[in-house]
Amino acid sequence: MSASRLPGADARPVVAFSFEGQRVEARAGDTVAMALWAAGQPALRASSRDGAPRGVLCNMGICYECLVVVDGDTVRGCMQVVREGMDVRRGGKP
Amino acid sequence: MSGERIVDADVGVLGAGPGGMAAAKALAAAGLCVVVLDEGHRAGGQIFRQLPPGAPHAAIAEPPSHAHGHALIDGFGASKVELRSGASVWDAKPGRLWFEQDGASWLLRCKHIVLAPGAYDRCIPFPGWTLPGVLTAGALQVMVRGFGVVPGKRALVVGSGPLLLPTVTALASAGVEVVAALEASSRWRALRALPGVLGNGARLREALWYGRKLLTAGVKLQWGWTVFGVEGDGRVQRATIGKVDADGRPRRETARTIEVDVVGAGFGLVPSIEAGLLLGCASRLLPARGGHCLVVDAEQRTSVAGVYAVGEACGIGGAEVAMAEGELAAAAIVRLARGAPIAAGIARKAARERKAADALLRAFAPLPGLHELAQPETIVCRCEDVTLARAKAAAALHGGSHRAIKIGCRAGMGPCQARICGPSLQALACGRPELPMDLPVAQTPLKAVRSETILNAPEG
Ligand SMILES: Cc1cc2nc3c(=O)[nH]c(=O)nc-3n(C[C@H](O)[C@H](O)[C@H](O)COP(=O)(O)OP(=O)(O)OC[C@H]3O[C@@H](n4cnc5c(N)ncnc54)[C@H](O)[C@@H]3O)c2cc1C
Ligand code: FES
Numbered sequence: 001m002s003a004s005r006l007p008g009a010d011a012r013p014v015v016a017f018s019f020e021g022q023r024v025e026a027r028a029g030d031t032v033a034m035a036l037w038a039a040g041q042p043a044l045r046a047s048s049r050d051g052a053p054r055g056v057l058c059n060m061g062i063c064y065e066c067l068v069v070v071d072g073d074t075v076r077g078c079m080q081v082v083r084e085g086m087d088v089r090r091g092g093k094p
Numbered sequence: 095m096s097g098e099r100i101v102d103a104d105v106g107v108l109g110a111g112p113g114g115m116a117a118a119k120a121l122a123a124a125g126l127c128v129v130v131l132d133e134g135h136r137a138g139g140q141i142f143r144q145l146p147p148g149a150p151h152a153a154i155a156e157p158p159s160h161a162h163g164h165a166l167i168d169g170f171g172a173s174k175v176e177l178r179s180g181a182s183v184w185d186a187k188p189g190r191l192w193f194e195q196d197g198a199s200w201l202l203r204c205k206h207i208v209l210a211p212g213a214y215d216r217c218i219p220f221p222g223w224t225l226p227g228v229l230t231a232g233a234l235q236v237m238v239r240g241f242g243v244v245p246g247k248r249a250l251v252v253g254s255g256p257l258l259l260p261t262v263t264a265l266a267s268a269g270v271e272v273v274a275a276l277e278a279s280s281r282w283r284a285l286r287a288l289p290g291v292l293g294n295g296a297r298l299r300e301a302l303w304y305g306r307k308l309l310t311a312g313v314k315l316q317w318g319w320t321v322f323g324v325e326g327d328g329r330v331q332r333a334t335i336g337k338v339d340a341d342g343r344p345r346r347e348t349a350r351t352i353e354v355d356v357v358g359a360g361f362g363l364v365p366s367i368e369a370g371l372l373l374g375c376a377s378r379l380l381p382a383r384g385g386h387c388l389v390v391d392a393e394q395r396t397s398v399a400g401v402y403a404v405g406e407a408c409g410i411g412g413a414e415v416a417m418a419e420g421e422l423a424a425a426a427i428v429r430l431a432r433g434a435p436i437a438a439g440i441a442r443k444a445a446r447e448r449k450a451a452d453a454l455l456r457a458f459a460p461l462p463g464l465h466e467l468a469q470p471e472t473i474v475c476r477c478e479d480v481t482l483a484r485a486k487a488a489a490a491l492h493g494g495s496h497r498a499i500k501i502g503c504r505a506g507m508g509p510c511q512a513r514i515c516g517p518s519l520q521a522l523a524c525g526r527p528e529l530p531m532d533l534p535v536a537q538t539p540l541k542a543v544r545s546e547t548i549l550n551a552p553e554g
Contacts, residue, residue: 004243006150006243029145029149031241034241038244043226047479052224053225053328055329056226059230060214060233061133061541063514
């Protein structure tokens with residue numbers, strides 16, 4: 001995971017959550033989308049047409065390509081900040 | 095219970111980017127009560143991205159102008175302005191802004207509204223652009239400068255306009271190898287920007303700074319090139335690049351393939367005017383400024399009484415324009431509220447910055463030929479999974495108006511409200527690259543919020 005972060009000491013606490021049932025370690029202040037990117041998981045939702053993977057496009061809340069389901073609510077992964085213990089699933093059709 | 099979730103202020107500012115911050119700071123300094131709403135997590139807007147506190151930030155190089163930004167953020171933090179971060183504004187009418195914050199439904203009541211909602215990246219569809227790992231140029235900047243996350247090992251940066259430069263420098267300072275940086279405009283066309291750059295000391299310094307950074311990173315901007323397509327198994331692995339003609343039309347015989355794991359594409363910016371349209375503000379199409387822009391007078395007043403607009407929403411112009419216009423809007427409001435005259439320098443500065451920005455952007459007006467990158471099976475509307483072939487069939491069957499295309503194939507009807515496909519949809523569906531972009535949709539909710547937020551919205 002450290003290879004996909006800028007070098008240097010990170011003073012932020014680790015925040016752990018689950019993505020599709022697997023444990024992911026993030027840092028406080030990460031969004032779900034950025035934590036998953038840093039963990040090598042760029043595919044966030046499946047397109048409705050052929051199930052093709054989709055991921056972050058705009059990273060600023062405009063495009064809705066990063067939809068994930070957090071504790072049952074469909075949200076934009078690039079705007080949702082990580083919380084300890086949250087359950088994150090891949091999103092589907094927006 | 096919804097009754098408690100009402101805030102009152104003299105001025106409500108939508109957006110905590112350079113435009114909104116400059117306005118809010120000046121308004122607070124004049125003793126007015128100001129509340130700023132921004133969906134982002136920290137002040138700064140798109141350009142002055144701040145990393146989360148405690149994150150390592152050693153490596154990121156910033157151009158000289160960002161010193162103004164940091165001074166503004168510091169001054170803003172120290173001022174009496176109430177900033178509400180993570181607040182998505184989803185509905186508006188004069189004197190009222192409805193927003194969702196931490197899952198709760200809120201209403202801001204104010205005498206004046208300053209709109210500073212900024213802009214978003216303009217997308218142009220090309221084969222493979224839906225693969226994870228193809229992002230907007232802005233998204234890559236946000237990733238590096240806003241979150242300290244490294245996008246990949248080998249990057250391709252494509253598009254058109256000044257924003258390719260900060261994207262390349264952000265990637266290079268994060269240790270990413272920028273395999274190619276492709277500007278679709280020709281070098282000769284870009285020369286048109288020269289008077290705008292040479293005539294403005296700050297812009298010239300900025301251009302030289304970026305030039306030096308590219309040189310040290312060993313990245314050479316290739317003029318008149320773009321991406322023809324991207325491929326990979328579940329994520330980006332290869333890209334085909336090639337030359338384009340003076341109108342942006344791909345010259346297929348020049349195609350060659352390179353190995354990359356991330357692509358940043360930025361074909362300019364589109365002004366975010368939806369909130370203004372919802373408020374009833376007049377707009378007009380100014381292609382060189384990025385598309386439909388809110389119309390303002392010499393004091394940043396929109397056509398609706400009590401509603402002001404500053405920065406990118408009035409046409410793409412960059413941070414210096416946004417800050418100058420923010421101060422001007424504040425001065426106009428202070429004159430109304432306190433009777434204090436507007437200092438002459440403030441209006442002059444805003445006009446000067448806007449003129450310099452217009453001169454620069456003329457060189458990067460969208461190239462219609464880039465609409466020939468998409469192939470029949472290329473998805474044009476990502477929300478509804480509509481391919482170019484389907485959009486064309488809809489236009490042929492139902493007529494080529496924006497409305498007919500949308501109803502015919504559902505393109506542009508998804509949650510992004512056509513922010514991504516709208517700029518190119520009609521040109522693509524009608525096979526007429528020169529057709530202008532659609533007027534953005536003015537519909538609530540402006541941002542997707544919980545249904546409870548809408549049901550529990552405080553009345554006002
Ligand atoms: C990703 C990106 C990177 C950029 N990098 C550079 C750069 O390096 N150099 C440069 O000169 N220019 C850059 N720009 C151009 C940039 O738009 C301007 O320089 C400057 O940020 C414009 O200031 P602004 O105040 O008009 O808007 P912005 O800085 O865009 O601020 C607008 C704010 O409004 C908020 N907002 C919008 N709608 C809502 C809503 N409905 N509810 C709540 N909040 C909302 C947004 O979250 C945002 O923080 C960049 C633009 C983008 C999109
Ligand atoms: S990546 Fe565009 S909304 Fe999240």
